[in-house]
Amino acid sequence: xxxxxxxxxEALAQGAIDAGLSGAFGYPGTPSTExxxxxxxxxxxxxxxxxxHWTANEKTAVETALGMCYAxxxxxxxxxxxxxxxxxxPFINAAISGTNGxxxxxxxxxxxxxxxxxxxxxxxxxEIALVPCIEPAxxxxxxxxxxxxxxxxxxxxxxxxxxxTTRLAHSRAPITLGSKRxxxxxxxxxxxxxxxxxxxxxxxxYERLIRQQRDFLRESEASPFNRLVEGTDTSFGVIAxxxxxxxxxxxxxxxxxxxxxxxxxxxxxxxxxxxxxxxxSEILVLEEGYPYVESKLLxxxxxxxxxxxxxxxxxxxxxxxxxxxxxxSALGFPxxxxxPASSAAVSRPPSLCPGCPHxxxxxxxxxxxxxxxxxxxxFSDIGCYTLGALPPYSAIDTCIEMGASITMxxxxxxxxxxxxxxxxxxxxxxxxxxxxxxxxVNENTDVTIVIVDNSTVAMTGxxxxxxxxxxxxxxxxxxxxxxxxxxxxxxxGRHAENVAILEEEISHAGPSVIIARRECIxxxxxxxxxxxxxxxxx
Amino acid sequence: xxxxxxxxxxxxxxxxSIAAVLGDAALGLGLHLRQCEVHGMAQRGGVxxxxxxxxxxxLYSDLVREGxxxxxxxxxxxxxxxxxxxxxxxxxxxxxxxxxxxIPDYPDLDRILGEIRRLPRHRIVDAAIMAExxxxxxxxxxxxxxxxxxxxxLAEDSLEAGIRSVFAGKDPRIVETNLRGFRLGVExxxxxx
Numbered sequence: 219x220x221x222x223x224x225x226x227x228e229a230l231a232q233g234a235i236d237a238g239l240s241g242a243f244g245y246p247g248t249p250s251t252e253x254x255x256x257x258x259x260x261x262x263x264x265x266x267x268x269x270x271h272w273t274a275n276e277k278t279a280v281e282t283a284l285g286m287c288y289a290x291x292x293x294x295x296x297x298x299x300x301x302x303x304x305x306x307x308p309f310i311n312a313a314i315s316g317t318n319g320x321x322x323x324x325x326x327x328x329x330x331x332x333x334x335x336x337x338x339x340x341x342x343x344x345e346i347a348l349v350p351c352i353e354p355a356x357x358x359x360x361x362x363x364x365x366x367x368x369x370x371x372x373x374x375x376x377x378x379x380x381x382x383t384t385r386l387a388h389s390r391a392p393i394t395l396g397s398k399r400x401x402x403x404x405x406x407x408x409x410x411x412x413x414x415x416x417x418x419x420x421x422x423x424y425e426r427l428i429r430q431q432r433d434f435l436r437e438s439e440a441s442p443f444n445r446l447v448e449g450t451d452t453s454f455g456v457i458a459x460x461x462x463x464x465x466x467x468x469x470x471x472x473x474x475x476x477x478x479x480x481x482x483x484x485x486x487x488x489x490x491x492x493x494x495x496x497x498x499s500e501i502l503v504l505e506e507g508y509p510y511v512e513s514k515l516l517x518x519x520x521x522x523x524x525x526x527x528x529x530x531x532x533x534x535x536x537x538x539x540x541x542x543x544x545x546x547s548a549l550g551f552p553x554x555x556x557x558p559a560s561s562a563a564v565s566r567p568p569s570l571c572p573g574c575p576h577x578x579x580x581x582x583x584x585x586x587x588x589x590x591x592x593x594x595x596x597f598s599d600i601g602c603y604t605l606g607a608l609p610p611y612s613a614i615d616t617c618i619e620m621g622a623s624i625t626m627x628x629x630x631x632x633x634x635x636x637x638x639x640x641x642x643x644x645x646x647x648x649x650x651x652x653x654x655x656x657x658x659v660n661e662n663t664d665v666t667i668v669i670v671d672n673s674t675v676a677m678t679g680x681x682x683x684x685x686x687x688x689x690x691x692x693x694x695x696x697x698x699x700x701x702x703x704x705x706x707x708x709x710x711g712r713h714a715e716n717v718a719i720l721e722e723e724i725s726h727a728g729p730s731v732i733i734a735r736r737e738c739i740x741x742x743x744x745x746x747x748x749x750x751x752x753x754x755x756x
Numbered sequence: 757x758x759x760x761x762x763x764x765x766x767x768x769x770x771x772x773s774i775a776a777v778l779g780d781a782a783l784g785l786g787l788h789l790r791q792c793e794v795h796g797m798a799q800r801g802g803v804x805x806x807x808x809x810x811x812x813x814x815l816y817s818d819l820v821r822e823g824x825x826x827x828x829x830x831x832x833x834x835x836x837x838x839x840x841x842x843x844x845x846x847x848x849x850x851x852x853x854x855x856x857x858x859i860p861d862y863p864d865l866d867r868i869l870g871e872i873r874r875l876p877r878h879r880i881v882d883a884a885i886m887a888e889x890x891x892x893x894x895x896x897x898x899x900x901x902x903x904x905x906x907x908x909x910l911a912e913d914s915l916e917a918g919i920r921s922v923f924a925g926k927d928p929r930i931v932e933t934n935l936r937g938f939r940l941g942v943e944x945x946x947x948x949x
Contacts, residue, residue, distance in 0.1 A: 221783070223779055223780070223783050223789070248795050249795060251795070252795075332794070333795070356816075385792060385818050385819065386818070388792055388793055388794070388795055389790060389791060389792035389793070389818035390779060390789070390790070390791040390792070390793075391789060391790050391791075391818075392783055392788075392789055461818070464816040464817050464818065465816070465817050467816035467817075468815075468816040468817035468821070469821070472814060472816065541819055541821075541822075542817050542819055542820075542821035542822075543821055543822045546821070553822075553823075554821060554822060554823035554824060554844075555822075555823045555841075555845075556822050556823035556824075556825070556840060556841040556842050556843045556844060556845070556847075557840040557841065557843050557845060557847075557875070558840065558841070559840055559841050560837035560838070560840055560871055562834060562837050562863045562867055562868050562871055563834055563835070563837040563838035564834070564859065564861055564862070564863060565859075566766065566801075566802055566803050566834075566835075566858070566859050567802055567859075568767070568800040568801055568802030569800060569801040569802065569858065570800065570801075571800060571801060602800065605800065677800075678795075679795070
């Protein structure tokens with residue numbers, strides 16, 4: 219057995235590799251990116267034994283993984299929490315069809331929104347899809363989960379959602395590696411109608427999925443990731459989900475005096491919950507994200523006994539990630555004081571790097587819109603250029619979710635707001651901007667779309683953009699008129715020229731696309747890219 | 757033996773390399789270890805921090821609890837002050853003297869250094885100057901690691917082995933420069949003691 223120092227993300231990836239993984243797909247997104255990156259860098263992926271690449275978006279990642287598991291192999295798709303919104307359709311319907319080889323959907327939630335626009339809790343998606351969820355408590359469990367979850371998935375022919383949160387995803391610990399399992403042989407399913415979700419088949423499959431819920435509960439009751447640890451002080455009991463268990467152990471020196479139900483697999487192990495309820499008149503629920511378990515136990519109307527405490531009761535802050543401090547406080551331990559905070563430490567928000575091409579594009583946008591700011595708006599998107607919202611640029615007006623720039627600009631233009639400008643990155647455009655552009659072309663909408671093409675997925679560390687070098691061809695193919703498809707180089711020396719081009723296209727009363735192309739200053743510093751960094755690479 | 761350390765700095769200063777060296781050294785000694793880091797949006801010129809914990813007894817939390825850190829090791833003076841509520845009252849603070857002024861309202865440096873000097877255990881290190889002496893400004897992070905050795909509870913040779921291991925894939929000259937920087941920091945700490 220060997221030991222390795224791995225992030226939670228990496229431990230999960232290594233666990234999957236050792237569990238006979240054949241394919242890993244995903245779209246970069248903090249805090250999930252390192253799962254797929256780790257697989258890509260592995261000797262198994264480099265030799266071609268494991269197929270791994272960045273897909274155009276999370277939906278195509280889940281569908282590709284589903285296709286690979288259809289062929290009998292073990293596959294996984296990894297994404298951040300909001301990525302599951304994009305992939306919700308295949309995720310939910312793969313639960314109806316069921317799987318053939320094992321299928322894991324790895325989702326990293328970001329409570330406290332370190333690098334996200336919301337705190338949504340992926341456990342709620344497993345309620346819609348009616349699939350089991352595994353939430354490792356620490357890096358070793360993150361390594362151990364895939365072997366268990368792939369077996370589970372194959373035993374019940376069901377996708378399994380593996381939920382991580384930021385702290386586990388991005389914290390390192392020494393991991394003891396287990397044995398390696400060979401990959402599955404190719405074997406397409408013989409019960410073909412199961413994967414044809416015509417209503418007549420889907421109704422049958424849905425009935426089967428409902429019946430399976432009992433089996434999933436039985437598995438949870440016996441799961442190695444769920445454990446009731448008895449205590450001597452039964453005045454109250456704790457239910458600690460995922461990494462919350464670590465904080466409980468930390469603040470109690472590894473030996474809580476009260477009983478603790480550690481939850482790492484859902485559906486919630488009800489027999490263990492009942493044993494805890496039988497002992498304690500008060501239950502504290504500690505969980506990352508939404509008060510998911512708390513609200514289940516609370517019931518509606520709330521049960522009188524035992525008393526359920528957690529985020530809803532105000533014992534734990536309603537928003538944000540847990541910490542040793544918030545857990546200690548909820549458990550009633552006295553606060554430990556450090557030194558007083560200093561007012562000299564002022565805020566230092568993230569900013570565009572010196573020399574960033576987006577900075578030049580923001581200046582071009584501001585100058586071209588200078589006289590039209592009263593009515594004009596810039597609908598932006600998810601990426602480094604979102605930092606154009608901050609001074610000194612203050613260039614953008616919206617940032618909602620991946621792809622919303624072009625389509626919101628279209629809706630605003632349809633309403634009469636002009637000029638309606640969309641600002642979107644090359645990778646975000648490939649992810650979910652192309653369909654919106656097609657809408658604009660079909661309707662001849664008066665929008666000006668600026669695609670900032672830095673030829674990489676910059677915010678997450680420089681992954682390959684799936685539309686690399688093909689943006690012009692894609693826009694032409696979608697039907698943008700060549701006269702209104704312009705390519706500019708966002709450099710200070712070309713500022714006046716670029717402003718003039720943007721003004722021309724703003725005055726065009728139909729869809730225009732301006733591709734502002736200059737490589738990300740960060741990837742440029744790293745020099746020419748290695749072939750292994752390319753999309754579709756092995 | 758147990759250390760709870762907050763590493764502080766600004767994106768791009770090489771903070772995660774220090775974390776990696778500490779992690780490698782602690783792992784080499786068979787210690788329990790937890791180290792968490794910041795990825796994604798915050799890295800772009802903004803605040804970067806890492807919590808690193810090692811101990812001969814099991815550790816559970818990835819995060820250091822407020823009021824319990826033994827050391828704040830900072831690559832930038834203002835950033836060193838950001839985490840004071842994490843530092844236990846008799847904890848140590850080791851910081852680079854060179855500010856990164858990428859914000860318009862960066863406070864007066866003398867005020868910052870004054871606040872640091874009022875702490876019971878502090879070291880303000882001219883890491884940039886020593887990094888130049890070592891051969892590269894890039895080695896300032898390892899100068900600071902060297903300057904923090906009195907508070908780390910890890911032997912110098914373990915840390916040097918960590919530097920060799922973390923930078924193993926790089927040009928051997930980078931390893932040598934980093935080792936020189938680290939030793940200059942260690943030397944400075946001896947004189948300061």
